[in-house]
Amino acid sequence: MAKTILIYGSTTGNTEALSEHVAAGLKQGGADVTVKDVADTGVDELASYDAIVFGCSTWGDGELQDDFIDFHADLGGTSLDGKKAAVFGPGDSDDYPDTFCEAVGILEDVLKRCGADIVAETLKIDGDVEPAFGDAEAWGSKVAGAL
Numbered sequence: 001m002a003k004t005i006l007i008y009g010s011t012t013g014n015t016e017a018l019s020e021h022v023a024a025g026l027k028q029g030g031a032d033v034t035v036k037d038v039a040d041t042g043v044d045e046l047a048s049y050d051a052i053v054f055g056c057s058t059w060g061d062g063e064l065q066d067d068f069i070d071f072h073a074d075l076g077g078t079s080l081d082g083k084k085a086a087v088f089g090p091g092d093s094d095d096y097p098d099t100f101c102e103a104v105g106i107l108e109d110v111l112k113r114c115g116a117d118i119v120a121e122t123l124k125i126d127g128d129v130e131p132a133f134g135d136a137e138a139w140g141s142k143v144a145g146a147l
């Protein structure tokens, strides 16, 4: 059973809500999942997990959700060799067509630079998150199957 940490950053609760459904899917797929708010998580905690899932909304003009900014800075130089990873997040392509879900790409890039193996295509949820809870669960199961 892959020991997995799902770390989310969420300002208005959308990513947090999606995280519950991704975590349910990960569990259904056989992963052993711990869910944590990035505001309460240190980069050193990643060392004790086999797999890492990040969930992050995009704010400003294509920027990371606030609580992820320091965590992202701390990740630079960390080795995640041998760890498996995947990233999801909500955004809004109507209001932010040029920076839709850019935080998801920023986090996928840093995971790759740190040596993690990306096991699934990113999940980007556009607009209201509630209709996407089923997709989030299915994506979690798919990620678990690739661990």
Ligand SMILES: Cc1cc2nc3c(=O)[nH]c(=O)nc-3n(C[C@H](O)[C@H](O)[C@H](O)COP(=O)(O)O)c2cc1C
Pocket (backbone or CB within 6 Å): 009, 010, 011, 012, 013, 014, 015, 016, 057, 058, 059, 060, 061, 062, 063, 065, 090, 091, 092, 093, 096, 099, 100, 101, 102, 127
């Ligand atoms: C001020 C502001 C800036 C935003 N900037 C972006 C953006 O650049 N790209 C994007 O895809 N979504 C953007 N969004 C939409 C949020 O990412 C979206 O509402 C998301 O569901 C919030 O998730 P959270 O509650 O987990 O933080 C922005 C929303 C606000 C209010």
